[in-house]
Amino acid sequence: MSPTGTTGALFGPEALGRPRREVAPGAFWVPDWLTVPQQAWIVQAARSLGRGPVPYHSAKIGNGQMSVSTLSLGWHWYPYGYSRYAVDVNGCRVAAVPEWLVRLGHRAIEDVTGSRAEGDAHTIDAALLNFYDTSARMGMHIDGEESADAPIISLSIGDTCTFRFGNTETRTKPYTDVALASGDLFVFGGPSRRAYHGVPKIVPGTAPEGCGLASGRLNITLRITGMADDSFPIANSAPPNEYSKGTA
Numbered sequence: 001m002s003p004t005g006t007t008g009a010l011f012g013p014e015a016l017g018r019p020r021r022e023v024a025p026g027a028f029w030v031p032d033w034l035t036v037p038q039q040a041w042i043v044q045a046a047r048s049l050g051r052g053p054v055p056y057h058s059a060k061i062g063n064g065q066m067s068v069s070t071l072s073l074g075w076h077w078y079p080y081g082y083s084r085y086a087v088d089v090n091g092c093r094v095a096a097v098p099e100w101l102v103r104l105g106h107r108a109i110e111d112v113t114g115s116r117a118e119g120d121a122h123t124i125d126a127a128l129l130n131f132y133d134t135s136a137r138m139g140m141h142i143d144g145e146e147s148a149d150a151p152i153i154s155l156s157i158g159d160t161c162t163f164r165f166g167n168t169e170t171r172t173k174p175y176t177d178v179a180l181a182s183g184d185l186f187v188f189g190g191p192s193r194r195a196y197h198g199v200p201k202i203v204p205g206t207a208p209e210g211c212g213l214a215s216g217r218l219n220i221t222l223r224i225t226g227m228a229d230d231s232f233p234i235a236n237s238a239p240p241n242e243y244s245k246g247t248a
């Protein structure tokens with residue numbers, strides 16, 4: 001038996017009680033998908049992407065403000081739509097999704113589904129980078145602004161969070177609480193693509209040494225919007241309430 005094989009069996013995610021899991025049909029949790037050095041590299045890249053042209057911003061929803069601070073790439077998310085421009089921040093055109101992040105997302109889809117993700121219909125064209133401090137939360141919502149039904153790819157770095165993954169009908173039970181830790185991948189598509197989900201809790205002091213974040217959490221979601229390149233929605237129409245990410 002090779003030493004590596006032995007070590008993998010003894011100390012790999014499977015042995016430590018964090019096996020890959022299909023949390024709901026089409027919703028896959030892959031613990032420890034990113035190595036710690038990869039996590040640190042991504043955190044440093046996420047910080048430098050915040051230097052412009054658009055800074056991190058906590059979106060206003062109604063009279064409230066989200067506790068999460070977000071940077072959009074490719075398409076700018078605002079309550080509730082996408083634009084090429086940061087219409088609720090500084091009006092600048094957002095930076096493109098960097099090539100390394102597109103490749104990483106396609107690898108994630110391939111890893112989870114076992115089939116190749118490429119071609120125009122499957123090209124990641126938007127990324128949302130969410131920074132949570134230890135008191136930040138995200139209310140239960142559906143990712144509903146994308147017209148495409150392609151899966152959402154989510155990466156977590158830093159403090160562990162409680163990620164609440166629910167159902168497509170209501171914001172409430174039944175749901176599953178998943179402890180998304182630093183390096184974990186979560187992909188939700190298929191019958192779970194329009195499921196409610198949110199982040200009710202960050203667990204302080206759980207970020208691993210060397211991940212690049214001493215405290216708090218970075219979440220990156222990679223998306224395939226299905227939007228035509230020249231579409232430019234500027235109407236900030238009243239949202240259906242149930243899509244709200246909440247301001248808690």
Ligand SMILES: O=C(O)CCC(=O)C(=O)O
Nearest residue numbers: 128130143163199219221
């Ligand atoms: O932080 C997370 O894990 C989820 C983020 C999310 O649901 C979103 O940005 O729409």
Ligand SMILES: [Fe+2]
Nearest residue numbers: 141142143197
């Ligand atoms: Fe979401």
